[in-house]
Amino acid sequence: MxxxxxxxxxxxxxxxxxADPGRAGRIGKIVGQPLSxxxxxxxxxxxxxAGIPLPRAMRRLRNLLICGLIQRDLEGHADLAEVVxxxxxxxxxxxxxxxAALMEEMVASHGQPVGHDSGRAQEMMVLAMGKQGGGELNVSSDIDLIFVYPEDGETVVTxxxxxxxxxxxxxNRIGKKLIAALSEIIEDGFTFRVDMALRPNGASGPLVASLNMVEEYLIVQGREWERYAWVKARAVTGAQEDIDALDAxxxxxxxxxxxxFGVIDAIRNMHAQIRAEVNRQERLHPDRSNNVKLGRGGIREIEFLAQVFQLIRGGRDATLRDRSTRATLRMLADKELMSADTVARLLGSYxxxxxxxxxxxxxxxxQTHTLPAREEDQAAVARMMKLPDVATLLDRLDEHRVFVASQFDAIFSDKNEDSSDPAHEPIDxxxxxSVEARLAALGFDEPAQAAHRLVSTWKSPRVQAMADASRTRMLxxxxAALPLVANAAIEAGSGSAGATLGRLLGFFDAIARRSAYLSLLTEYPHTLKRVVDMMHASGWAATFLTSHPVLLDELLDDHAREAVPDFQVLAAELREQLGTAAGDTERQMDLLREAHHAYMFxxxxxxxxxxxxxxxxxxxLSALADTIVAACIQAAWETIATRHCEVPKFAVIAYGKLGGKELGYVSDLDVIFLFDDADQEAAFNYAKLAQRFITWMTSTTPAGILFDIDTALRPDGASGMLVSSVAAFERYQQNxxxxxxxxxxxRARFCAGDAAIGARFEAIRDNVLRLDRSAKLEELKDEVLKMRKRMRDAHPNRTALFDLKHDAGGMIDIEFMVQYMVLRYSAAQPGLTLNTGNIALLRLCGELGIIDPLLAGEVGDAYRLMRKLQHQQRLQGQDNARVEPARVAPHVGKVQELWGKVFS
Structure with a gap:
């Protein structure tokens, strides 16, 4: 109203x-619409x-605009977005x-500045920092600027x-003139106060810096707080080519x-310095209390809350690089880095x-941020805020500040406060x-051995070479970890605390020189407990996390860890991220690995x-692999300069574990490649695509590898073409x-790529599996048995344990029986060609009367148990899944009974 x-x-x-009553009419003409x-x-x-010089004219425009904003804002027509x-x-x-005016004047006097190396005419880049850089400038704010020119050289005199x-x-001269043009107080005041303190080396540095000078400064001398400042940097002037170079x-x-995560401590320290200065000013000037910008729970704390996530994650997620505090907060909610309710309240407080x-x-x-000392001014502010009195204003202000401060403390409070618990006293x-005594008191099973390992790790060259701050953090x-390790064994009721400590120390040794990971575990203590619990539960998990410590981030959020994976969302995210990194193959390969590892974790x-x-x-895991394969195919295709179409008519066909949707954590991918394209360049380009796909999948990058790829199942095996046309594949399978x-x-299926090719493959597969083999049943049986014998001979078991996979009565026997029955009976029973998994196919064979239904169920149960035991063994890092024969003897007996009946 x-x-x-x-x-x-x-x-x-x-x-x-x-001063000029006619100005009221001019304001009236402009306030009818948003002034933005x-x-x-x-x-x-x-x-x-009207003949007014530019400096005065700009000041008059500025005053007109501010008065217009005051009127629109106080009358309820403008919101915060319009004002800023x-x-x-x-x-x-x-x-x-x-x-522009100063440049014209200076060129007329001294000629056009030209770069030594490029020979290009030079333009000055004026960088807006702070709130101007973020598009959120105050009505009476100064502006923080940095002046940069592309390269050294001289002016060309003509x-x-x-x-x-x-x-x-x-x-340098232009910079001085520009500052004066904006900030000198003349008859109509000033346009903007200018602050140049954020330039390299601050007040002691040169007023203007070349791009090379900026680069050298940031690399050699750039400090942590300057990273926070440069988040907002935005070029207001300059050639786009130079702006892009500066951005790089x-x-x-x-x-x-x-x-x-090390940035949390850096911002915490910077905030402490700001608060100390505000407190000092408030002690010296009690009338300057209630600083809404720098005070406790003020605007700066909200900015820190938004930008800490930018600095932590912005290197990996470009969507978090927005300069606006408001936009960044909304993005945090979208990415579930903060709850939507918390973000809504923070935006309300902001x-x-x-x-x-x-x-x-x-x-x-x-340019003030504190409530005025005079009571009548406080009352005026309350009225402008549409509040009944100053007391209500102070109550509302306190309510917002308490909430903001609580959110700030949740992230930035110091997690290293001393505990009164003796178990948490720093260990020597x-x-x-001393270490052995502490471990014995905590209940470690072999304290002497564990103490020796712990002291050896601490005295290792890698740890001794760490910075003092990192060593203190690691100590x-x-x-903190030792009681967690002891409790993990107690809570699980099994396992060795010493073995878990050994895994954890291996992890600490791997991340010793990476302060960011030490900071994450320090700032989020619950993550350390999750690491310990995971390492106690699984040796393979410990090895995986040690190899990919970046995955620590995945342990922060319960929702992300417990949510059902949405692979359509993952596919969309990969398209966006790979598109952003187009042209940077190494980064694209890392993005695929990071996404795969995160989901797998x-x-x-x-x-x-x-x-x-x-x-x-x-x-x-199989759906995850399908998604990664699909994203890799499209991204790799776009790197092929000779490609003849935008979307490849190309498909990846999965065999083996991926084909049967039985993929494990470390399974390789058995695949073949098909295309259906009459273009004369098709075979060449798709062969190149297949080769590039294999390289993208198998290469070791800083983020690790994706999968080992096996293409031995392609037509004619290792001697055959890497890619086949659909027609050639069909002829090969038939003849x-x-x-x-x-x-x-x-166990084959369409995995990724062109869906039409996938449909043709499925039709070919169905026709081949349904071939009438009734005239050659003995040959079929002999070939299957010969293949089974070759596999068993290739994996001899010379132990007294039972090999769940390879021994007679094990998992491969079950798989061979199912495959044999599919080949033998599908001509009459087409339902058997469905790729529904071994247990479902066993049940179907029982329902069709091919085998005894009860025995089919029992063998299905055996297969399920053996897969579970194999999985448990591999989680403990054991490559050969072998168990005491007594654990599976009844199930093995059922498998062998069915084997005898199927192949009798």
Whole structure:
């Protein structure tokens, strides 16, 4: 509801109108629409047409605009977005306009500056930092600027009287003139106060810097707090080519390629310094209390909350690099890094505090962030906030600040406070006796052996070479971890605390030089417990996490760890991320690996928590592999310069474990490649695509590998073509394939690529499996038995244990029986060609009367148990899945009974 009387609360507004009553009419003409849409060039032209010099004209425009905003805001027509957008637009416009005029003047006097190396004409880049850079400028804020020119050189003199200058001196003079044009106080005041303190080396550094100087400074001297400042950096002027070059320099300084949790401590320290200065000022000037920007629970804490996530994750996720605090907070909710409710409340607090800040500044156009000392001014601010009195204003302010402070403390509070529990007292890792005594007191099963391992790790060259801060952090982590290790064995009721400690120390040794990982475990203590529990539960999990410590991030969020994976969402995310990294093959390969490892790690966490059956896990791992294969095919295709179409008519066919949807954590992929394309370049391009796909999958990058790839099942095996046309594949299967290749076809399916080719493959597979083999049943049986014997001979078991996979009565026997029955009976029973898995096919064979239904169920149960036992063994890091024969003897007997009946 309109409330025009509130405008009278602004003394600045009243003074400006009183100086020239005609200004009220001009304001009335512009406030009917959002001022962010105002064409500033036209408004400035009105002033210039009256013969007013540019500096005065710009100031008059600025005052007009601020008074217009005061009126629209206080009358309820403008929201926070319009106010900050308008002020940011004005600052950008003023900089560009003044710089263009100054550049013209300087070129006329000294010639055009040209780069030594490129020979290109030079333009100065004015970088807006702080709130202007983020598009959220205050009504009475100063502007933080940095001046950068592309490269050194000299001006080219072309006219008499021009005096040559170096590029540095040329732009240095322009910089000084620009500051004066914006900030000098003249008859109509100033346009913007200018702060240059954020430039390299601050006040002691040169006013302008070349791009090379900026790069060298950021690499050699750039400090942690400057990363926070440069998040907001935005080029207001300059050639796009130069802006892109600057961005390429700044991005790796601000955004690390890894998850940078060390930034939490850096921001915590910076915040402590700011708070100390605010507290000092409030002690010296009690009337300057309630600083809504820098005070406890103020605007700066909300900015820190948003930007800590940017600095931690922005190197890996480009969507978190937005310069706006509001946009970043919304993105945190979208990515579930903060709850939607928390983000909504933070945005509400941010709007309240920024609106209050503006009203403090509306009083006298002063750059202030604290409530005024005079009671009548406080009452005026309360009225502008549409609150009944100052007490209500203070209550509302306190409510928002308490909430913001609580959210800030949840992330930034120091996690290393001393505990009164003796078990958490820092351990003396220099004393073997002291360590052994501590471990014995905690209940370790072999304290002497565990103590020796712990002290040896601490005294290793890798740990001794760590920075003091990292060693201190690691000591705290070891101290905190020891009771967790002891409790893990007690809670599980099995396993060795010493073995878990050994795995954990191997992990600590691997991350010793990576302070970001030590910081993550320090800042999020619950993550350390999850690491310990995971390492106690599974030796393979310990090895996997040690190889990929970046996955620690996955342990932070319960929702992400427990959610059912959505592979359509993953596919969309991969398309976006791979598109963003187009042209950078190494980064694209890493993105695929990071995504695969993250999803696999979530499944591993659910697996260890008992949330997944072996069958369900295999389904998820197979679907994950399908998604990665599909993304890899399209991304690799786009790197082939000779490609003849945008979408390849190409498909990946899965065999083996992937084909049967029985993939495990470390399974390789058995695949073949088909295409259906009449273009003369097709065979060449698809062969190149297949080769590139294999390279992308199998190469070791900093993020590891994806899968080993086996293409031996393609037509004619290793001697055959890497890719086949669909027609050639069909002819081969109908006329030339060996029986064992048809046997392999029972577990084959379309995996990724062109769906039409996939449908044709499924039709070919169905026709081949349904061939009438009744005239050659003995030959069929002999070939299957010969193949089984070759496999058993290739994997001899010379132990007293039972090999779940290879021994007679084991899993391969079950798989061979199912494959044999599919080949023998599918001509009459087409339902057997469905790739539904061994247990389902056994049950179907029982229902069809091919085998005894009860025995079919018992063998299905045997297969399920053996897969579970094999899975448990592999989680403990054992390659050969062997168990005591007594554990599976009844089940083995049922398998052997069915074997005798099937092959009798």
């Amino acid at each position: 309109s409330n025009p009387s509130l405008v009278s609360e602004s003394r600045f507004y009243q003074r400006w109108i009183a 849409r105002l064409v500033l060039q036209e408004e400035l032209a009105t002033e210039l047409a 957008d308008t002020m940011t637009g004005l600052a950008d416009f003023a900089i560009r306009t003044h710089l 006219l008499p009287g021009q005096r040559q200058l170096s590029n540095h001196e040329f732009f 320099v700044v991005r790796p300084f601000v955004y690390r390629r890894y998850l940078d 709007s309240f505090l920024r609106n209050l800040e503006h009203r403090l500044q509306y009083l006298d156009d002063a 890792l220099e004393s073997l006796e 705290a982590l070891v101290t 979530r499944l591993l966490a659910q697996d260890l928590a008992g949330l997944l059956t072996v069958e369900r896990l295999a389904d998820f 030339s394939a060996w029986l064992w290749e048809h046997q392999a076809l029972t």
